[in-house]
Amino acid sequence: METLADVGEFGLIRRIRTLLEERGGRDAGLIVGAGDDAAAMTPRSGYDLLVTCDAMVEGRHFLRDIMSPVQIGRRAMTMNISDIGAMGGFPRWALVSMGLELGAAAEDVLDLYRGFLEELNPLGAVIAGGNITRSGDGAFIDITLIGEVERGRMVRRSGAREGDAILVSGWPGQAAAGLDLLAHARGDGEAPEAFPLLQAYRTPAHRVREGRAIAGTGLANAMIDISDGLLGDLGHICEESRAGAEVQEDALPVSESLRWAARGSGEDPSSLVTRDSDDYELIVTCAPMHVDALRAAVARVSEVPVTRIGWITDAAGRLDLVRADGTRSTFERRGWDHFSDPRARG
Amino acid sequence: METLADVGEFGLIRRIRTLLEERGGRDAGLIVGAGDDAAAMTPRSGYDLLVTCDAMVEGRHFLRDIMSPVQIGRRAMTMNISDIGAMGGFPRWALVSMGLELGAAAEDVLDLYRGFLEELNPLGAVIAGGNITRSGDGAFIDITLIGEVERGRMVRRSGAREGDAILVSGWPGQAAAGLDLLAHARGDGEAPEAFPLLQAYRTPAHRVREGRAIAGTGLANAMIDISDGLLGDLGHICEESRAGAEVQEDALPVSESLRWAARGSGEDPSSLVTRDSDDYELIVTCAPMHVDALRAAVARVSEVPVTRIGWITDAAGRLDLVRADGTRSTFERRGWDHFSDPRARG
Structure with missing residues (x-):
């Protein structure tokens, strides 16, 4: 060598x-x-x-x-x-x-x-x-x-407005679940359900085509990629837009593989979706009337699902996860801090 | 803290x-x-x-x-x-x-x-x-x-032509001499002659104003900054231009401080000028008839001296240092290789 x-x-x-x-x-x-x-x-x-x-x-x-x-x-x-x-x-x-x-x-x-x-x-x-x-x-x-x-087509983090719908592409949380499998090496990495998770960690897909399609509509108010987890990066949008957000737990996209991983680890599937994970999916906000147009624009270039998970509020800095029974958890927004151990997260 | x-x-x-x-x-x-x-x-x-x-x-x-x-x-x-x-x-x-x-x-x-x-x-x-x-x-x-x-004003490494004059700004070699003083900490770093050398290492000057002035004339054929030493970077010009160079030893700019350092270490002053040293001075080549115009352009923005040290030849890859008595040393061009120890240099 x-x-x-x-x-x-x-x-x-x-x-x-x-x-x-x-x-x-x-x-x-x-x-x-x-x-x-x-x-x-x-x-x-x-x-x-x-x-x-x-x-x-x-x-x-x-x-x-x-x-x-x-x-x-x-x-x-x-x-x-x-x-x-x-x-x-x-x-x-x-x-x-x-x-x-x-x-x-x-x-x-x-x-x-x-x-x-x-x-x-x-x-x-x-x-x-x-x-x-x-x-x-x-x-x-x-x-x-x-x-x-x-010129004029750029979509920033800071443009989210109260009442905006929050959309997310793909299956957030899969990369972190894949890393868990690799780190623990328990043998369940051999299961067919594990494959999409391992792939999400090892060779994640970017969403540059989807992002181009979204920007091309001129209808998105804010956009960010998920490198600090779904809630972490939604928090970045809220911080830069001086807004808050409500996310409906039962609207979160949970892949079959992630559901399988949750069963294996005894965790709540929605917490696997929202936690620290660098999936390189996109979070987008837009006026509710434009949701269908944005989705259609993405569908023309990609088969990646786009899921509506909540809305932007005027409660600056506050991020609520609302459950099906009406109870809610309020999260303090904190990004993944490379220098704080353990990773603090609301 | x-x-x-x-x-x-x-x-x-x-x-x-x-x-x-x-x-x-x-x-x-x-x-x-x-x-x-x-x-x-x-x-x-x-x-x-x-x-x-x-x-x-x-x-x-x-x-x-x-x-x-x-x-x-x-x-x-x-x-x-x-x-x-x-x-x-x-x-x-x-x-x-x-x-x-x-x-x-x-x-x-x-x-x-x-x-x-x-x-x-x-x-x-x-x-x-x-x-x-x-x-x-x-x-x-x-x-x-x-x-x-x-657009159109950029000066590359690759444009040197046979017969070009070779010019260099400032006092190459001072940064390496400064580092020597710091590394050996022999106490001679206190001498007034040491100050320009220490400064050349700790807070080197860039020559962006001089480079702008030179490019603005449209008369320079090739230009490079010295980060691998005078001969090392002249070698880069030769390699990219598929040319050679002759440098006259007695034309090399030797500062008073460098002469002092040479006395202290028992080295040849010219070898201190030409060796590995990241001085961020400029090497420029141009047709001999344009030397005065290039120097005048630099003098309008800067007090840094510009010294003519030799000429470009057609002996691709060959770099000759010619002494006052007519003897010459031929150098194999090799840049400072960050992975090769000891630093191989022709």
Whole structure:
């Protein structure tokens, strides 16, 4: 096995450049890619830029014993694509910065890039540059993704209004349930019900097409992707919009797999849906009269379900989960705090 | 001392946002800064984008016992500003991604941001967003900087032509000499001659104004900043331009401080100028007839000297250092390889 110590930084960069030339796709807007002081590109007129960056740290955001390098690469890129999609935009240019240990296998690093490209290629986006350095203890992958959105079409977190319907795509909570299975390795990961959960964790789907369709209607007031859990990210919308929210427990989308996982762990299915989980699904708010139009717009590009789960209130900062019997739990909004252990959550 | 474990990620982010609101400057093109899925900005029409990212890893690229957090922040931002300047552009929007240990002092993190702003504010550039996560062992700072350059004005590494004059700004090698003084702590760091060397390492200057002036003439064929040493980066120009270079030893700019350091260490002054050193000076090539015009353009914005040190040849990949007595050393071009120890250098 060749390591970075064997091939050197420049040797590794040459292999990455060869991989990108062969499989990295083309972008008419890219003037200078890797191999100069900076990448250079021509932005499209009539569009605004969207820029996001997210870092994954080994041992914290990914574990090499439960995910392959290709899967880690896909997940890292999906996180960033999802952020661009949640603004209504589409990704164009990625910069990849990595810190690697001297003993890292060169082929594993190339596999990370193969993972990046598996996500970027179908969207016509490219890797425009990056940086590789040696890290002390454990690797990190830090991706900056630049996208574009038609001027005036961007959907922010801060636009939710009292009375808005709250919609969510897909099956939130599946990624966390998948991680639970992997972490406990109890053997129930072999069950057919486990597969969608494992997949949701290992190779989550972004909703960039759905986000584009939603932004394209001009009807959404607020949008966010779920990287801190359904309630956590709904809380972000409430905070930025200075609003509150009521969520109907019996309206929450619970997949068959999640119901199976809840039976296994003895937990309440709805708590599995709402807790910390990075699913990269979308939460959207819009005036109730526009719900059908938004759903129809998504249905034209995707088979992902869109579920109405509640409404925006004027009770700023307050998040209520209302049960079928009329009782309610009031949650204090708190995002997943990477520095607080245990994870505090209302 | 409050640590990140005390204030939490969101607590820290709130403090950073307050600092940025108070001291972060304004940018008319920035539509969405921190606090949404992605930052959003309107690029100027008639300009191309320049994007660079560089990571600094604790213990490898910075040491907390020889630099203050403000100095570390300034240095990290200067590295990136320098890359934008070396393409002829100007910086506009920075994204800062950091991995921090749980025990890091919150005030030190804010000091890093104060350092970033000390470099960005005078240029009218702003911090548009970022990401904070917990790292295991040692911190990392990864900055992505987005700049703009007038369409058609960008200066690449790859445009050097046979017969071009090679110019260099300032006093290359001073940063490495400063680091030597700090690393050995022999007490000679107290001498007045040491000050420029220590400053070159701790708070290096970027040459973005000089780079803008050079690009504005339209006369430069190639440009690069010095982050791998004078010969290392001249080698990058040669490689990308498929050319060679001859450098006259007695033309190399040797500062009084560097001459003093050479006396102290018993080394050859010219080897201190040419070796690995990240000085963020510029190397420029142009047709000999344009040397005076380039120098005059720089002199209008800066007092930094511009020294002619040699010429571009057609001997692809070959770099010759020619001494006053006519003898020459031929160097194999090799950049500083972060993964190869000891640092191999021709």
